[in-house]
Amino acid sequence: MPKVSIIVPVYNTENYVEKCLQSLAKQTMQDFEIIVVNDGSTDNSETTIKKFIEEHQTLNITYLRKENGGLASARNYGMKYAKGKYLSFIDSDDYIEENLYKDLEKYMEEEIDIIKFKMQTVDENGKIIEKLGGPVFEKTTGEEAYKKLCTFDLFIDPACIYLYKREFFMENNFQYELRYHEDFGLTSLIIIQAKSFVSTDKYGYYYLQTTNSLTRQKDYKTDIERAKDVLKHYDNMLQKLKNYQIQEETKKIVKRYYTNGVLLKTNSLKGEELNNYCKEIKKRKLYKNINPENLKQLVKRILLKLNVKLYLKMR
Secondary structure, eight states, X not given: OOSEEEEEEXXXXXXXXXXXXXXXXXXXXXXXXXXXXXXXXXXXXXXXHHHHHHHOTTSOEEEEEEXXXXXXXXXXXXXXXXXXXXXXXXXXXXXEOTTHXXXXXXXXXXXXXXXXXXXXXXXXXXXXXXXXXXXXXXXXXXXXXXXXXXXXXXXXXXXXXXXXXHHHHHHTTOOXXXXXXXXXHHHHHHHTTOXXXXXXXXXXXXXXXXXXXXXXXXXXXXXXXXXXXXXXXXHHHHHHHTTOOOOHHHHHHHHHHHHHHHHHGGGGOOHHHHHHHHHHHHHTTGGGGSOOOSHHHHHHHHHHHHOHHHHHXXX
């Protein structure tokens, strides 16, 4: 059994996928398998992938092709073929530092359910734009980790900054869902179910900022669909929490986190779409998820209950 199954969904990243795959080949910890999922690419990504495989025949590589279904679909498809002890998700326009898995190996040996590391954004020349920090802490439960992350970490959602123990992932039947914001929809639910979690200071993931990045496509119709999916993720979270044996305090924190995600989506909407979205917010009574711990929060809660648009203006 390899220590890590690296799942790389690919969709029209012909200019970047080679650098991504090369960063995997250069890993100083070589006990891994690579699962490349071509999610219906229409450019020359497949040519690049096949060339890489031909040139790296000593590596354990599985190449899969499927019709385009989105990032969530591609990840789920790749997981079906994974045999490693841990799962690692890498976007095909990004890349990783050569010692990433080696430096996290000690935590894998401890059989930690979730191992978190850090990300830095880079431009196409490899220049670091920003280092995205966050709390560093030793082994704790997923619930306690989530409380710390929600308080001190601005970057919780991306699947690419975690190693997930595959047994834990599969036992809980975690699946990425919908076309958009799949990480927002699932990462919190994964963390709070973990028996063990560690957050490291390792900056091992390079997130490439380009105009073609998966999360940076600018299209108003897409913005509308993204907002709809965020609402669906919120509804799904409520259903899942009913069956989770966790503290009530944790459930409240999760609901607040998702509520913030739903409210942030109003920034990308306008006109009739914004009006409809506000109606959906009111229908779900999101104001109940705001903790009135002080006068300011109490006013926010009341405003959100009475008039969503007024609340948005006063934020």
